[in-house]
Amino acid sequence: MNVFEYANPTTTKEAAGLLAAQWGEAEILAGGTDLLSLMKNYVATPKRVVSLRGIKELSGITSSASGLRIGAMVTLQELHDHKAVHDDYHSLAHAAGSVPSPQIRNLGTVGGDLCQRPRCWYFRNGFGLLAKDEKGQPLVPAGDNRYHAIFGHPGGSPGAYYVHPSSLAPALITFGARVKVAGPKGEREIPLASFFATPKREGERENVLMPNEIVTEIILAAASKGMLTATYEVRQKEALDWPLATASVALRMSGDKVKSARIVLGHVAPVPWPAHEAEKLLAGQTITEDSAAKAGEAAVRGAKALSGNKYKVQLARVAVKRALLEAAAHGKEGMQHG
């Protein structure tokens, strides 16, 4: 690790003032589960580290009639254990609880989950987000791309091929979450669906944050009654690792028919990937093995597998189908109990 200065501000405003106008000069320390490895491997070499631990306004979950406000420093375990999250945002509680290992859930934060850097091994080995060789050619299409994107990549041209690592974003987006960020010019609110971005040029990042902005909270509208939700994750193993493909679904129901559906895939593209075609297909349908399978089909239409990750297309297809069936099963349980 390089030498750096450590700052421990007590307000968000003070913290934003300590960040730099250029990427890379200062880094934010929340839970530390990502930053410490990045710094040890010299992928991050900040001159200043700004800890958010001392900022009280970033902690806690507040539940009100208008919905839920989740502080950026809330840990994944707190999120998972929170009653309102468990009762009304089931797929989110599941996604938080599925992050492997109690130790990581106790340290990792909601803001950190959204802002963690990609797990792409080219990025982690110093080749940058766009993973280029010295001639500027992309390394991923001809390299080991088994865990890389099947959507939203430039298909052989230079560009981003990594998958976004957030565990919470797909579920949060199905609930229409908004993210509040604070910077030197004050606060702004962004729909989480537009928070993530695909870098096109060197120096661009995987979200729309400015270098001196901080995610301060997540805002969820009140859960609609009878909404059915689920997150389904396909993993290589249950030990510490990121999933290969995930699907989060939220279904607004009218009787046993879907009024409207939100479906977002994780770990398949440089951003959480909405499956709009599958959403449209489900409107007015009941969830059956058949309609769920067709939605899975629709969700992966247009997938562009790389040389080594065709298997992920099948995983994504099945993740959508199983998430839908699981959500529908919750609906049946609810009726039996209620």
Added chain:
Amino acid sequence: MPDAAKVRIAFRVNGSEHIVHAWPMARLLDVLREELRLTGTKEGCGEGECGACAVLLDGALVNSCLVPALHADGASIITIEGVAQGEQLHAVQQAFLEHGGAQCGICTPGMVLAAVNLLEKCPNPTEADIRNGLAGNLCRCTGYMKIFESVVAACKQQR
């Protein structure tokens, strides 16, 4: 780097107050082992995957290799050295002894703390609770069954 760049950390470890001076990004793991000579806490992978360095930070199980020591300022830490009451082993430790839960010993401190923490939060865990509670701790010797059986035995002992 001059020693003046070191920062002061005051915390409680196994019930006693300590003040140490450490580099800003020193890991809690290093401060425990090198400054306080509490070498029961082990380093395995150094990146949060294996749980050999697990300690309790204000009652939460964390990997001390991922905790900047500064984040422990003002906190209360329990390491494996703080689990027994004098000569009296904790039920989990006794069960690990009796049921072959420890072999080479590297994973044992973290494994015991994970089990102790699980039983504190959930005195009557299901089999799935035990497996989930120990999911962040890797063992390359036992194949896990002896550890699992030790924790089951400790639960029965505690009842």
